[in-house]
Amino acid sequence: MKKPFLIFLLVFMCGCSAKKEEVPPAEKEEEVEETETTDVDLSFGSQTITYATISNILEDPQEYMGRTVKMLGTYRQFYSETYDTYYYVCMVTDATACCSQGMEFKLKEGSSYPLDGQQIILQGTVDVYQEGDYWYAFLKDADYKVY
Amino acid sequence: MLAELSLYLSFPFVRYALIVSVLIALCSSLLGVILVLRRFSHLGDGLSHVAFGAMAAASVAGLKNDMAIVLPVTVATAVFLLKNGKRGMIKGDAAIAMLSTAALAFGYLMMNLFPTSGNISGDVCTTLFGSTSILTLKRSDVVLCSALSFAVLLIYILFYEKIFAITFDEDFAKATGVDTARYNLLIAVVIAVVVVLAMNLVGSLLISALLVFPVLSAMRLFASFRNVSVFAALISVFCAVAGILISILASTPVGSTIVACDFVIFLLCTVFGRNG
Numbered sequence: 001m002k003k004p005f006l007i008f009l010l011v012f013m014c015g016c017s018a019k020k021e022e023v024p025p026a027e028k029e030e031e032v033e034e035t036e037t038t039d040v041d042l043s044f045g046s047q048t049i050t051y052a053t054i055s056n057i058l059e060d061p062q063e064y065m066g067r068t069v070k071m072l073g074t075y076r077q078f079y080s081e082t083y084d085t086y087y088y089v090c091m092v093t094d095a096t097a098c099c100s101q102g103m104e105f106k107l108k109e110g111s112s113y114p115l116d117g118q119q120i121i122l123q124g125t126v127d128v129y130q131e132g133d134y135w136y137a138f139l140k141d142a143d144y145k146v147y
Numbered sequence: 148m149l150a151e152l153s154l155y156l157s158f159p160f161v162r163y164a165l166i167v168s169v170l171i172a173l174c175s176s177l178l179g180v181i182l183v184l185r186r187f188s189h190l191g192d193g194l195s196h197v198a199f200g201a202m203a204a205a206s207v208a209g210l211k212n213d214m215a216i217v218l219p220v221t222v223a224t225a226v227f228l229l230k231n232g233k234r235g236m237i238k239g240d241a242a243i244a245m246l247s248t249a250a251l252a253f254g255y256l257m258m259n260l261f262p263t264s265g266n267i268s269g270d271v272c273t274t275l276f277g278s279t280s281i282l283t284l285k286r287s288d289v290v291l292c293s294a295l296s297f298a299v300l301l302i303y304i305l306f307y308e309k310i311f312a313i314t315f316d317e318d319f320a321k322a323t324g325v326d327t328a329r330y331n332l333l334i335a336v337v338i339a340v341v342v343v344l345a346m347n348l349v350g351s352l353l354i355s356a357l358l359v360f361p362v363l364s365a366m367r368l369f370a371s372f373r374n375v376s377v378f379a380a381l382i383s384v385f386c387a388v389a390g391i392l393i394s395i396l397a398s399t400p401v402g403s404t405i406v407a408c409d410f411v412i413f414l415l416c417t418v419f420g421r422n423g
Contacts, residue, residue: 047398049155052282056160059283063159094279095400098272 039067043121051094054101061128061137069139070123071103072147075114083131088113090122090139105139119147148396155395163289164281168387168405170296171348172357174341176383177303179358180376181334183366184314190228191358193243194342195351197224199274200250200257202346207261214291218343225339229331251351277350277402281391284347292344299337310334311372348387349402357383360409367413367420382412 042050050071057064073090080087089102105124107113114120124139155161182188201220205213228242255271273280284292303310312320313330321327345354361383365375390405397404 045151046155046395048279048282048395048401049158049161052160052279053158055279055283060285094273095394095398096272096276096278099278 037068038070038123040064040069042069042071044072047093048095050092051099051101054092054103057103057126058101058137061126061135064126064137065128066125068123068125069103070121072119072121073103075116075118075120075122075144076102077113077116090120103139104136105142107142107144111143114144114146120144121147152392152396159286160282160284161395163284163286164391164401165388167284167289167292167296167344168281168348168391169384170293171341171344172361172383172387173380174296174299174303175345175354175357176361176379177300177376178338178341179362179383180365180372180379181310181314182338182358183362184372187229188355188359189240189243190225190338191342191345192352192355193228193247194221194225194339195346195354196247196254197221197250198343198346199351200254202274203254203257207257214343218340221343222336222339225335225342226332229335229338273350274346275350275352276400277346277348277353278400280347280350281401288347292347295340295344299341302333302337306330306333315372349405353402353406356406356409357387360406360413361386364409364413364416367416382409382416386412 040053042053050073054071057069071090071092073092076089076091078087078089079085087104088106089104091100091102093100103122105122122139122142122144124142126137127140128135128137130136179191182190198217198221201217202213204220205216208216210216224246228246258271272278309320309325309330312323312325313327313334317327341358342354345357349357361379362375364382365378369375369378386408387405390408391401393399393408394401394404
């Protein structure tokens with residue numbers, strides 16, 4: 001009884017010890033020029049943490065007000081007929097990829113937005129704005145690099 | 148890796164998640180001992196599905212704090228299923244199956260008919276599997292979870308001997324003057340509270356694992372009720388913390404990672420245990 005279990009365990013542990021090859025963060029960092037200090041850097045590492053942090057910022061932006069956030073995500077833009085305005089969003093998914101969150105952002109004056117669907121590293125300062133009866137979090141004076 | 152972990156631990160929501168998960172793991176393992184020994188292992192699963200249905204009703208009703216509906220409904224269901232001890236379970240696991248599947252179906256139906264967000268599947272998936280719920284707790288949530296967990300622990304410690312007596316021989320306990328109906332009611336309420344709390348950690352579908360695996364692992368190593376309880380608590384806390392840290396570093400769903408850790412420990416205890 002013990003032997004088959006031992007064999008199964010050995011196989012299981014070998015499988016667990018196999019590592020995914022990842023680009024080390026240092027290589028990614030070299031491509032991005034840091035123009036200001038980043039308070040919350042989500043541009044590398046855990047997708048779980050990135051998703052959870054964005055959820056927390058959107059849920060309670062006051063906790064993060066004025067802090068600089070850097071994140072890696074997919075750029076999407078949406079148009080609202082109700083408010084006749086475009087929304088520019090950096091999307092991230094959770095670990096199961098069944099849920100996604102979008103952090104809205106507004107670029108600095110004179111900047112052009114990326115192409116829809118591009119992976120970008122975005123950096124901006126957390127702020128809020130009011131639309132209708134609700135307040136929404138977004139990243140102001142944002143800057144980005146194509147990933 | 149240590150530097151990355153140190154960075155993540157600086158986020159307050161990660162610290163909140165670890166605090167709450169330790170308390171939930173502790174409570175669920177202790178209650179799990181009672182459920183496993185009384186052969187009510189599926190009760191946690193059933194109650195979590197009922198809680199899901201109640202949560203759906205609360206979100207459709209637009210309630211900001213769904214605990215106002217979820218907790219009372221889950222407690223009422225637990226009382227109904229466990230009422231009067233053995234006599235309450237006369238319909239056996241059929242009653243659990245009936246209530247849990249109906250609640251799950253009605254909950255999902257309500258969320259589809261009266262959606263409160265644009266991503267119904269995502270919301271359902273998160274609630275069922277506990278993807279990142281534990282990482283989005285606010286300070287007030289932590290305070291509430293902590294208060295409920297401490298209450299559960301206090302009840303377990305204060306009434307340990309009575310719980311022990313009812314778990315092993317309810318008829319004898321009744322014959323010796325123990326008010327078994329009252330203690331069964333207390334156990335039902337406590338189980339319901341733990342199930343509602345544990346949904347934040349592992350989601351509705353995986354709660355049984357949190358209740359059952361640590362106990363089964365401990366029973367592979369120890370025979371006495373006290374030792375099984377203590378070791379189940381240690382295993383459960385270890386797996387909860389390890390699961391959260393692994394999921395943060397490896398970008399895996401939190402609930403599934405915790406249950407995977409529980410399963411690995413169960414295998415190890417089976418191999419090296421007294422019955423292996």
